[in-house]
Structures are given as structure tokens and as C-alpha cells.
Amino acid sequence: MATDTPDAYDDLLAAYRRVANVRSASGILSWDQQVMMPDDGTPARSQQLSTLSSLSHELLVDDAVADALEELDGADLTDEQAAVVREIQRKHERAVAVPADLIEEISETASEALPTWKQAKAEDDFEAFAPALRKHVELKREYAEHVDPDRDPYEVLFEEFEPCLSLERAEAILADLRETLVPMIEKIRTSEVDLATDAFTSLGAYPADEQESLCRDVLSALGYPWERGRLDTAPHPFSSGTTFDARVTTRFDESDPLGSLLSTVHEFGHATYTLGLPDDAYGTPLGEDRDLSVHESQSRLWENHVGRSQAFWESFLPTFVEQFPQAADVTPREAYEAANQVYEDNLVRVEADELTYHLHILVRFEIERDLISGDLDVAEVPAVWNDKYEEYLGIRPETDTEGCLQDIHWSHGNFGYFPTYSLGSAMAAQLYAAADAEIDDLDGDVAAGEFDALHEWLTEHVHRHGARYETNELVERATGEPFTADAFVDYVTEKYGALYDLDSV
């Protein structure tokens, strides 16, 4: 273990902090753009964000970083320092590998593709979007070639979002999900159980103002520290910020109070990860989230394992009824059923339930992997999409609007992002099972509206480490097991087996 910190290490941190500060400044500008900015503010905002984006790139490839890294090569470092160097080195090398003009071309292609995609989706016109998608595929293959010409380009792209979780492990997890979920959903289709799916939706309207008030209640109940956050509305809910200021957003559907409520709980999970990062490591890799799968594990843990549990509704239903007296006769069991219905004919990913969701992801993952490998041509996407929906979900989109044009991700040129959603769910199940095994009576805590022990467990085992460990090591240290789909499979088998009485099907 090192006794003296090398000067080069301090130099590296100082240089990296500038990158981190420019990025978190961009985060505020993006939040503002989605939540506060007046309609006509876009021209200035685009330029501000573009300047900050190229500055953060320039600061990352700067000689100050390169020189410090070179000097630290082989230096005597503590484990933590070595982790910091590893993380900065990875980002630096990737940034150096890709020419700035390619980055710019990808960014411009994305700017142009976004309105093209919007219009194509509105007009059910995949042909109109195809050239932009083709260009993105070509540019991203080129990008991957620059990073590493000897590896599967999809793997390289996946690492943008999951820098240290192997694609092999990700594929194994996704394969397990498919193997479990396709037959389980088929069984649910034939189940005769009648869940109280309209327990809330049959009770009239839920005004947005009152839903917002309820969302504040649920955030307070879960322990959201308002002195470090805020709740606002946004067209597409998200969370963003730093450990000092992690904000959440939601949106409202007046016919469905569970949508905004569970989406708020989801974003709370993201925020609580950010808030759990160590204050004193702000601006360094030890104060940064590990990656998208870990982030998503936190949002899904709170949304699914807490917010969709019967225990949660035992504690929270009175608060709900106080806001919406029309629900006075709903029981915790009915609320639980309403929050866990499996949709048999839903084509839209963002409206999917906890089970079918992953089949939506699988379709996208398989298609984008084949697009990048060259095994699939862009023109074939709609047909392949529809075939896969029929195969996995037993339903077939009638239009591309509700089919392969539904998501924004490919218009951004993001390939390798979709799988992180499912990986997050699998990780959430594994972490929750481990927390449940270690906390005296976690279910009882949730039923009593008591979340301190869970917060402590997550902070201790996940949040406080930042990017100290690589993904699998983080999970293994937290749960004692390598990261697999096993806990998720156990969780859904037990939960949905009981809900839909699948043993009798």
C-alpha cells in the first residue's frame, strides 16, 4: 500500500474534476431544458450543450490527463487510487481513440435523426427513418472500429453503457430471462385468475395536482431528502443530479394514479443511488455511479420490490386514500393486484409490466446486435420486429408506429443501451434478496413504512462505493454470488406463480 500520494495522482484528480464539473453542469442544462426552459429556448441551449460537450471531451483527452496517467503507470497506489486511475484511464483511452470529427458527425446525425424519427413515428413511415438509422449503424460501426478493430463492434458499443460488465454475462442473463418468461407469460394467458386490475381505474378521475401531492407524499414516506432534491413534471420522467442535489421528475395520467406514483418511486431509486455516493468523492470516479445496470437496479428495486409489494400497500394505502377518498374501499391486496397485472396485448415497452417488459427488451437487443454485426439490414427491421413480437409475446404490431418506431433510442444512435434495463431488473432482484436475507424483517419494515435498514444496506453495499469496483465484483461483494438472473427467476416464479395460481394452470 502506498504511503505518499504521488503528485501525478493529485494532478490527475484535478484534471478529471474539471471534466466531471463540465458534465454535471451539462446535466443541469439538460434538466432545465426538459423541465423549465421556455419553448423557444432551444437554439441557445443546443449551442451551450454542444460547447460543453466538446469541452469535456477536450479536457478528457488533454495532455494534463495523459501525462499524469503515464507518470502513474506502475506507481505505488492504494487500491482505491488504483481504481480511480483505472476508471479515468478507460475513459481517456476511449476518448483519445475516436476522432473528434467522428464524434461530431454522430452528434449531428443524432440531431437530424430526432425530428426525422418523430415525424416517421407520427406518420407510420419507417422508410423515412431508415436512412438515418442506416447512417447511425455505419457511424457506430466506424466508432467501434476506432476503439478496437479486433473485437465484436456491438460489444464495444455496449461498453459505452456498461464499461465493465462483459457482454457474455449480459447475454447469459438475457437468455435466462427469455427461457423463464416466454413460457411463464404463456401460462398467465391461460390462467383463470381474475386480478383486481381496475381497483383504482374504475373510481373516476385523479386530478394531476392531487397526484403530484401524492407523489410528494410517497417521496417523503420513502425518505427522500428534500434539502437535496426536488420533484417536477417532465414529458419523459427522468432523474439527474449529484450527491448534493438529485432531482426527480414525473408525469400524470388523470385516469391512472399508479402510473405517476410508481414512476416517481422508480426515479426515487435512481436519485437515492446518486444521493448515496460519497460527498467527499464528488467529481472523482469514487463519487460516480458504476454504470447503467447498477443505476437501473436501484430504480427497479424501489419500484418493483418495494412499490409493487403487498407490504408497501399495507403501509401506503391510507396515505393514498387521504389524497383520493374515492379509493376508501380498496384493500391492500387489491392495490397489490392492480400494481402487478400482466398485460396480454400491450405492444408498448414503456407501458409494459414487470414480466413482459423483458421480452420487449429482448426484441430490441437481438435486432440491434444483428444490425451492428451486419447480419440484419435496416430494411428488414420492421418485419423482424413484428415476427419477434409474435414469437415472444404472442402479439403482432399492425403499424411500425406501435412497432419498431416506438422508441427514441436508435434515433440517438444508442445501440447497447436497451439491455441495461433488463440487467438492472435482474440485479435488483439479486440485491433485494441479499438485503432481505440480512435485514431482520424487511417485509415487516416495508409494511410498517420503515425503510432505514434498506437504505443503510444499499448505501453500505452499493452506493458508497461509486465506481470503486467493477460491476460483477460490486454485485458479488454485496450478495456473495456472481451476477446472474437466478434471483430474478426465483422472484418472478414465486410472485407471479402465486398471483396467477400458475401451479394449477
Added chain:
Amino acid sequence: MATDTPDAYDDLLAAYRRVANVRSASGILSWDQQVMMPDDGTPARSQQLSTLSSLSHELLVDDAVADALEELDGADLTDEQAAVVREIQRKHERAVAVPADLIEEISETASEALPTWKQAKAEDDFEAFAPALRKHVELKREYAEHVDPDRDPYEVLFEEFEPCLSLERAEAILADLRETLVPMIEKIRTSEVDLATDAFTSLGAYPADEQESLCRDVLSALGYPWERGRLDTAPHPFSSGTTFDARVTTRFDESDPLGSLLSTVHEFGHATYTLGLPDDAYGTPLGEDRDLSVHESQSRLWENHVGRSQAFWESFLPTFVEQFPQAADVTPREAYEAANQVYEDNLVRVEADELTYHLHILVRFEIERDLISGDLDVAEVPAVWNDKYEEYLGIRPETDTEGCLQDIHWSHGNFGYFPTYSLGSAMAAQLYAAADAEIDDLDGDVAAGEFDALHEWLTEHVHRHGARYETNELVERATGEPFTADAFVDYVTEKYGALYDLDSV
């Protein structure tokens, strides 16, 4: 006139746009900090702003700027291009002249001085603040020495805020204000006229929510384009933004509806200048405000010449009464009187009226000028302050809290800022008189709630030019006369002569 734009000119603009974008990004972060940020967000925000601040400095002194400027020296440029080069050159030279570590020391001194000043003000303890003020004075003298060792250092500091309005002209204007206002205020003291000063304040409380609604009404009435702006509350009202997104803030005192209303009109004036800058020059000096005096002229024109006019109350009072029916019996004349009372015993600048305000400024101007010249020691500030208040305003502060500790500016190390407030008022009067002479029936327009002609005049003669002309040239082109205090003297002599029947005093 040039036929081809030199490449170096495009390079200069491209380099400068990055500076402008970083600065406007900082503006959003500051707005967010004052309006939206949760309480504990400061540690990250300070670091983000500090990084952006040093980046904008580095970009401004960068070789890309220096090389382009050198190449353009003597180049064949259009008048507009020459103005752009002049503005960027001035900023570049000043940034290069001052060592980065001095900038940083000033910034750190300000960070430390702020809480010191707050506490000193709370505890009426000037001694506690004196060392910080002394350090600021020393650092700013050093700063001025770097910029130009041969000139009056106060003049150099004044140019931070007024880069192209000579201190000589400013001093002449301030002297005229003093000469007119000191005797005028003394006369008002002895006037026996009884204005309807409590026309609104005698009518009970004005809830903040309804005041906010009224502020939205006044913004709409004046023509604020909501698609390019928003209204929020902030502890210290301000406006900020770009031509695409210029926001205003206000605050509420439930006993006094005129405070938030006129403060909103003031910030509207600032915003309308920003909004009138040409869209296509965003990020260049042609799309930037000229300086603080011009900015303040726009806020004061709308606040004083419109918002405090009897004509305005003829059109706006019904809207006011709709929001606050308790004011149903107030007449436009009474509203006009209430909005224009001269306070005889007010010691606080930010609560001053249109006349005494400038004497508050004169005290500060004279003191800070002598501090920087070395003619006044920091220890003498309280006594000199109190003497000057007695001399100019006939009142003497009993504590430094309500005396020389009342303003935040010196804790920031800002010397040369205060005079721009008065200069703005003088310029507002000169511009309004010129607009009044050119617009068919401006008073009738205001009385009819019709502001298009005034907006057009201001955009045509002031806003659209950005920093194209130096300050005095801008005023001279707009009004046909050099910038003086004459119009202001005429305006207050007529207005307050009539209000207080001063001929009979």
C-alpha cells in the same frame, strides 16, 4: 468595405462563441441556484461554476483568439466586423493582462468575504468586515495596475462594467444629479402636499399567490413573450438569459403590492433588452448587451417612465382591481401618487424612491472612488458614510447595519458598479424623451395599454445593435444628443415639481 470575410474573422467568431456559450451556461446555473436549487446543492454548484469560470477565461486568452486577432490587425473589415473585433480584442487584452492567480485570489476573497459580510451586517460589526474589505481594495488596485499602471485605478475598475463610457462623462452626470436632487429633496421635505401614499397599503393584505398572478398579468400586458421567458420568485429579484430565453424573477411583500409589481416591470425591462438582441448574432458581440448602464436604462425606462406614470395606471388599474377587489375605490391619480412618494427618512438603497435613490448611489460612488485612490482608509468608511447621508439626505444611520454594511457589492469586491444604476436612470430619461418625441402619442399609448410603438422604437434604436456601438455613440444615434443628465433633470423637475407643487414651496 470588405468584400470577402477573412478566414481569421470566422475563426475569431468560432472561438468567441465558445466563450459566450460557457458564460450563458453559467448564467443558467446561477439562475437555477437562486431559483430552483435545493438548499444543500451548493458544494457541487460552486465547483461547477468555478470550473466554467476558469474555462471561459482560458478560452478568452487562448491562442485561437490571439492568433485571429493578430491576423485581423489592419484587415479590410466592414464596420460591423470591426466592431466585433474591437469588442473581442478589449476583453481578450484585459483577460491576458491579469494573471490567473490574481483572478483566483479575488474570487476566493469574495467567497470568504460573503459570509463575513452577512454576519457583520447581522451583528452591526463593521470591524469584522473591515479586513475583507481592505483585502478587496488591495487586490483590486493590483488588478487595475496589471491592466494599466498609468491610469486612475478606479477608472480601470469602472470599465469592468462600463467598458466604453468614460468615467469623466459618468462623473459629470453624477455631479448633475447631485446638484439637482439635493435641493429638490430638501424642498420636498418642506412641501405641504399630502400624496395618497397609502392608497394601497391601507387596504389590508395582498396574498403572495395573487400578487404573482398580477405580476403575470402585468408581464402579459407589457408584451412579455412567454414562449421566450418565465417568471419565478427569488430572494433578490434579477433577470438573466439569452435572446431565446430571458427570464425574470420577483419577490413578494404581502403588505405592499407595488413592490413586486414595479420590481417585475423593472426586470421586464432588462429582459426585453435581452430579447431584443438579434437572434442570428447570438454568441457574438453583436448579440450581446452593450453594458450595465444601457441594461439599467431599459429596466428603469419601463419601471419609472412607464410603470410609475399616471397613464400606466389608467390602463392597468382595472386589472389590478380584478385581482384585488379591495382596491376598487382607488383612482389612477391615487395609484400614481402611491407609486411616486419620496421617502424622507429611508436609509436603505433598495427601498429608495426615484429621487433619493441617486443620493444613496453618490455616497457609495464617492466612498469607493476614494478607497481605491487611497484617499480614504477602510476604517473611516462608517463615519464618512454617515456624514454623507446627513449631508445629502438629511438623515443619519444609527447603525452600520442600516449604513455602510447594507449592500452586498463590496463583499464581492465590486468597485465601479454602483454608478451604473444612476447612469441607467439618466439614460432611461434621455431615451424615453426621444421616443416620446418620435412616437405619435406615447402617453396615449401607455394610457391605452398599447406598447408596440415603444417596443419597436427601443428595438430599432437600442436592442438590435448589441455591442455594435460604444455607449455614447449608441445614445447619440438614438437620441440625437450626447449622453447627459439633462433629460433626467427635466423629467424629475417637471414630474416632482407638479407632484409636490414645488413652485409654491
